[in-house]
Amino acid sequence: MATISPDIVGRAMRTAIDAARVVPRTLPNPRVACVLLRPDGSQIAVGVHRGAGTPHAEVDALAQAGDEAKGATAVVTLEPCNHTGRTGPCTQALIDAVVARVVHAQTDPDQAAAGGADVLRKAGIDVESGVLVDEAEALNVEWTHAVTKGRPFVTWKYAATLDGLSAAPDGSSRWITSAEARQDVHVFRAEADAVMAGTGTVLTDDPRLTVRDADDLPLPYERQPLRVVVGETPIPEYYRVHDRVAPTVFVPGRDPSAVLAQLAEREIRHVWLEGGPRLAGAFWNAGLIDRVIGYIAPAMLGSGRAALEGEATTLADLRPIDIQDLSRIGPDIRIIGTPDAASTEEDR
Incomplete structure (x- = not known):
């Protein structure tokens, strides 16, 4: 033949x-x-x-x-x-x-x-x-990472002004970026099987943490990603993370490795990490962020909360990002990159 x-x-x-x-x-x-x-x-x-x-x-x-x-x-x-x-x-x-x-x-x-x-x-x-x-x-970058490393792949998404701020001094943060950027976020969310936020962000913003505004990308079986709320503070029943739109798991504590271990047991492969800067900082400091997607608005705040609360004390703590994509989304700039592997802590 x-x-x-x-x-x-x-x-x-x-x-x-x-x-x-x-x-x-x-x-x-x-x-x-x-x-x-x-x-x-x-x-x-x-x-x-x-x-x-x-x-x-x-x-x-x-x-x-x-x-x-x-x-x-x-x-x-x-x-x-x-x-x-x-x-x-x-x-x-x-x-x-x-x-x-x-x-x-x-x-x-x-x-x-x-x-x-x-x-x-x-x-x-x-x-x-x-x-x-x-x-x-x-x-299958995320899936391959999860099955070889034994923990979910983590994508950290943030939105900030040109001066790197994600919230005003009074804590308000909606909306820094445009409607086009927010719709773009939902397209990416649809590719993850878990969306994560800290209790502080949930109590401040009452987010849905669901996929919306992406009708051109219907989810298989109409499944929403698992919502993951991390932290010790109780979330009142009237908050939207308790609704029936998507399943939700509450994970007490803020140790990133422990959180990912619990999600790995649930066969979660790709975590979409959103707000706030404290939880993101914990994952960043632990070397457990695998991809960064930043939406930068053409605006300044002058004062407020930074997008990330890390532990850097000197320029020697600077960690490079390898940029894979730089795009204009509406009036905003979207940056996609991965932390330089040589400058991150060894996977745990």
């Missing part, structure tokens, strides 16, 4: 990556897509995983293909899983379908599910890995 050319396989992998990217959130599972190709390189089906409890991408594609899956090449963004969870192992589904070849991009970093490639080889299926691996890994 003639082997499908690398160019065709590469195009199929790019199709799979694009298909996986469309789903806003599959956490606690990774984003995965699978393209099935006939022996002549033509496309049979595109399967996509849409969240926990739904068919994995390979199974979705095989169901669409039916008998045409026999002798096909499966092009998958992630190594087919080799374990039984909410669904069965994709390796066995591919073996049962009698596919001839499997090409995957990222090797599965989750030890509970890894080893699928070896299982497929032992079943006589030709396996190739590493095609467009960098692009495929970019689909």
Whole structure:
């Protein structure tokens, strides 16, 4: 049987990556897509995983293909899983379908599910890995971090004026940035499986901590992220975090490592950290912020609360941010970056 050319396989992998990217959130599972190709390189089906409890991408594609899956090449963004969870192992589904070849991009970093490639080889299926691996890994940065580090990936979002202030001296902070920036925030929130704030922010602002204003990105099963409220101060029942719009967990104490350990037990992979500066400072000081998204308004306050309450005492404590994106959102500037790994504390 003639082997499908690398160019065709590469195009199929790019199709799979694009298909996986469309789903806003599959956490606690990774984003995965699978393209099935006939022996002549033509496309049979595109399967996509849409969240926990739904068919994995390979199974979705095989169901669409039916008998045409026999002798096909499966092009998958992630190594087919080799374990039984909410669904069965994709390796066995591919073996049962009698596919001839499997090409995957990222090797599965989750030890509970890894080893699928070896299982497929032992079943006589030709396996190739590493095609467009960098692009495929970019689909699941947060998930990969969580399963390899044993703690959720933390994105800290803040809004501030040009002089770095997130609240006025009287504590008022709504709204520093524009409606366009706030809508942009909801698009990012939709990709996380938990939204976190401290009790001080909740008592001051009575936030919803939910995804809104993002109708073009419907959540799988209409699931809202888990709301996480951190701190010792009780929140009265009439505050919005107690409503039924989204589930809420209250975590006493302010130790970041302990908070993330509790969330890891709940299979939370990606935490969206919002307000206030004290809680953000605790995570920053502990070296437990993995991404920073800042919205900078073209305005000055002159006095008030800084966006971050850290422990720096001298310029030697300066910690660089590696900027990945700089964009104009309405009148505001959005900055996305990651703390320089060399200047952060070792992951705990």
